Amino acid sequence: MSLGVVNLSIKAFDETNLHYKKDLVDNPKAVILISHGLAEHCQRYDYVTNKLNSLGYSVYRYDHRGHGLSDGKRGHLSNINNLVNDVGTILELIKNENLDSPIFLLGQDIGGHTFLEYGCKYKDSVQGMILCAPLVCDTLGLTKTDKISTDIFTFIPYNNTHNLTHDVVMQDSYENDPLILNKVTFGMYKSLRESCLNIIDDLHKFKYPCLILHGSSDSTVSHDDSKFLFDNILSRDKEIRILNGLYHRLLDEIVKDEIIDEISKWIENRLS
Template sequence: MKYRKFEFRLNDGAALFAREWRPEHDVKGVVCLVHGMGEHSGRYAHLALALTQAGYALMSYDQRGHGKSLGQRGHTSSYETLLDDIECFKQECLNHFPKIPFFLYGHSLGGNLVLNYCLRRQPKFQGVIVTSPWLRLTIEPSARVRLLASLMNKVWPTFSLPSGIDVYALSHDLSILDTYNLDPLVHDRISVRMFTTVDQAGFWAVENAAQFDLPLLLMHGGNDRITSSDASSKFAAQIKKDCTLKIWPGLYHELHNEPEKTEIIAYLINWLDSLTIEAKNSQ
């Protein structure tokens, strides 16, 4: 496996930190990954190892206000800015790997962004992978909290609070939790602008799911206490084309970090292989 770090420029001139993992030999496909709230791209190195062994490159970046990228922790000036960043990263990935199958992958917050990006921007990908998307939270904020957040979003959008993510709801693997707690690049902040816009986008995505027109692998842990697996099921049920919904009974939020991760990642790679072969046969 070959690994490198780099930065790429955005529409507003800012730069984001990014990583690339690629196989030693031929690359049969590229996965572009958008990470979750409060984390960073470096937490997917073990997924990169499995993907590169299967012949796929993995590219990911630290979102604004996350990891090694600059910006207020857990804040965005607008939701559209986050979608623009995905577009810029897609172009960066295409520059690195032209003319091979491309896949977009989003986890949690990244899942919310990826689904909305595909619905609103209608990009071309061989397929899309989404795990544990933030479409709805498992424990929904009250109407009063949402109203207060909406008001604060208008007068003080950068105001931030602890995100309230329950670390023990991420994975059954205690070593993962220990590493997460000690990771200096992980943070627990979220601004009212970030919460309000992502929360609204989750509801919008479910309402407009029938317009999704790319092959989709949507996976969720059945016992996810952070984001709602029911919302994922509702989203998938409205898709008229190629959608594979996989609910993993008893598992938590970070499927790729559960003790069963070998089986889960193998399932993901098999799905990638099926579309990669299809793309090759259609040439």
């Protein structure tokens, strides 16, 4: 039985207020922490959360600083370590509130990127990670800043919602969502670029069980990023799925139910 949705905020290490939600169930199989992608926010995962609740999982999710209802300059990031520290803040909260529950992380693009950075630095903190279209080595050059001449510029990949999902309803919802960011700062791209270089050097430190999911037709973050990730981490328990024809926002695709079911089965296999 679901115990309902709670909207809250928590102070990060630098006193930034982070908005988060928790959707709890009785006797959860596990707790899942969702970290959203660039330019979106945690309420975009209402459907995913409801589905996971129905499958027996409690779910926490939060808005990155500068996104959604969290504080901070819109679309800005001065250092990837700020996002990594935010993960630590939320995880400490989850562990204090769920003493006996295993915890899994579910991250979309920079959400997955942040979890990778976290996983390279901190060992044995959670039971596993599910990474959807994670930004890793930036094969497509999303974060290249050499041609950027202004501090704030249009985030082009998100202007064409047709490249994010095949689901027309979800495309419309992006366009009509006032919390979706249309611009990010030079600092965001610079920080992500530096972080990609760090991840390339540090992937040998990552040993968590992980399920990597990526659409073969993703034009925002290439599935080659996920292949590079799979080939370079030292996890003994790792799986990769390149999903034929799917776009960037896998959990907004028409086949999202099948993807969520696969995630659930992967988690269950690590609880037995």
